[in-house]
Amino acid sequence: MSQRISLTRYLVEKQRVDGHIPSQLRLLIEVVARSCKSISHAVNKGALGGVLGSADSENVQGEVQKKLDIIANEVLIEANEWGGHLAAMASEEMDSIYLVPNRYPQGEYLLLFDPLDGSSNIDVNVSIGTIFSVLKKPEGSGAGVSEADFLQPGSKQVAAGYCVYGPQTTLVLTVGDGVAMFTLDREQGSFVLTQEDVKIPADTKEFAINMSNMRHWDTPVKRYIDECLQGKEGPRGKDFNMRWIASMVADVHRILTRGGVFMYPWDKREPEKPGKLRLMYEANPMAWLVEQAGGAATNGRERILDVNPTKLHERVSVILGSKNEVDRITAYHREG
Numbered sequence: 001m002s003q004r005i006s007l008t009r010y011l012v013e014k015q016r017v018d019g020h021i022p023s024q025l026r027l028l029i030e031v032v033a034r035s036c037k038s039i040s041h042a043v044n045k046g047a048l049g050g051v052l053g054s055a056d057s058e059n060v061q062g063e064v065q066k067k068l069d070i071i072a073n074e075v076l077i078e079a080n081e082w083g084g085h086l087a088a089m090a091s092e093e094m095d096s097i098y099l100v101p102n103r104y105p106q107g108e109y110l111l112l113f114d115p116l117d118g119s120s121n122i123d124v125n126v127s128i129g130t131i132f133s134v135l136k137k138p139e140g141s142g143a144g145v146s147e148a149d150f151l152q153p154g155s156k157q158v159a160a161g162y163c164v165y166g167p168q169t170t171l172v173l174t175v176g177d178g179v180a181m182f183t184l185d186r187e188q189g190s191f192v193l194t195q196e197d198v199k200i201p202a203d204t205k206e207f208a209i210n211m212s213n214m215r216h217w218d219t220p221v222k223r224y225i226d227e228c229l230q231g232k233e234g235p236r237g238k239d240f241n242m243r244w245i246a247s248m249v250a251d252v253h254r255i256l257t258r259g260g261v262f263m264y265p266w267d268k269r270e271p272e273k274p275g276k277l278r279l280m281y282e283a284n285p286m287a288w289l290v291e292q293a294g295g296a297a298t299n300g301r302e303r304i305l306d307v308n309p310t311k312l313h314e315r316v317s318v319i320l321g322s323k324n325e326v327d328r329i330t331a332y333h334r335e336g
């Protein structure tokens, strides 16, 4: 790319030239990006910054929180609460929604995030990230904000993205007209556009799933993986490769970069839960990014973006990535 385009300029062009996003949304995305930059600095300090290790507390999902889960959550809340663009926020790390305090100007957007995705990878220096989703407060929902205002399907998102903290820090964004990637230039302190119009190839020879759960899977998932494992000699007639980073952000980033299919399906360990991943701030933003890049995302039965949430921390089965593979796995679910 001959001319460097910063995230700010990209968003201003989306606002002014394309008329695609309102200025309030542009400013909101910039604040989220600034928060990610600051989380990236904390991640980079590692043991030197005292950010590794457990915080000896649990979140609403009963998971032990890491120090960085809490730090990232605080960074996002503090940066976004006074900007005037938001009505409220919701996070994996908070039981209920966070209302923008009355002393700050109120906006019309709702911000949801997984402040630190891939927590089990923090202490071992493997890629982690932040995932975010932006909704609009529903019209006619009256004064104030309630949890019910957040319970909108992913198809209503107005912006979504993630920032992966890996060998590079990369912010990936959609506002509904394709997917763009921005790499953090640490010397300049700004995100620079490094790829536009990201496309996921429709076919792939790479799958991502936690194979240790194989005995707990449902028949359609077993069938799909079994066929992949048979390689050239099997019904697929080709050898497959496997990757599992255990950070959804990093696995999805690989899929947006070179294709592949990612699955965290329902399994028999906790049959009453629809899946492990959270719908509103993990699956929905990733599903929208993947669809915007020409891929597909389902829960095995329906499009993730069409799922109507009934609670903030709702879980969902996730199958996403290269379109032909996702269609195949979804068809296997329909066949039973």
Ligand SMILES: O=P(O)(O)OC[C@H]1O[C@](O)(COP(=O)(O)O)[C@@H](O)[C@@H]1O
Binding pocket: 063, 092, 114, 116, 117, 118, 119, 120, 210, 246, 247, 248, 249, 264
């Ligand atoms: O350890 P497992 O069961 O393979 O789960 C890995 C999955 O859990 C997650 O880490 C959940 O995210 P959090 O770290 O935000 O809880 C996903 O990023 C990842 O895909």
Ligand SMILES: [Mg+2]
Binding pocket: 114, 116, 117, 118, 248, 282
């Ligand atoms: Mg997560």
Ligand SMILES: [Mg+2]
Binding pocket: 069, 092, 114, 115, 116, 117, 118, 119
């Ligand atoms: Mg998390």
